[in-house]
Amino acid sequence: MSTEWKLFADLAERAGDKHVAVDAAAGDTVGDALEALLDESPDLEDRVLDGDGELRSQINVLRNGTNVLVEEEGLETELDEDDELALFPPVSGG
Template sequence: MAEVKVKLFANLREKAGISELQLSGEKVIDVLLSLSEKYPELKHLIFEEPEGENKAPVICGSINVLINGNNIRHLEGLDTLLSDTDELAVLPPVSGG
């Protein structure tokens, strides 16, 4: 099981009251579930409500999760394996004007 640095941005950081923390997990999903257990107010911001028979966690389409700068959508998604040197960034949608 890897010990990874998790960085939170924008409203995720504000809701959790912290910008980074260390969490353990074998895969991205493990770390995100641990994050939502530690900070329940983040759960609905990170995960969509499962529909129908599918009870597997699904990340919100507007959330980007990066491992060492690489979007998990271009890797193995929530099943991407982690190592101790990894940095996981969780970014909500950003708008500007």
């Protein structure tokens, strides 16, 4: 089974697409799916991870529209079948 990431703004530009399918299934974690995404689209890594390999604090990771870093178990959140994952860069108002 594969899981699809939706990428926004410059993340989509770096990956070359707004939708990237990765090899992740129910029971895997959001972190597993993120690792698969970075393997698939290595140009994202320096934008998404800091120098220590940790997720940058400004990056938002959503599962089915919910920010997993705030309302769930972070990157340890388990995937269910048909989950929609999204990655947002920092958003500035104007």
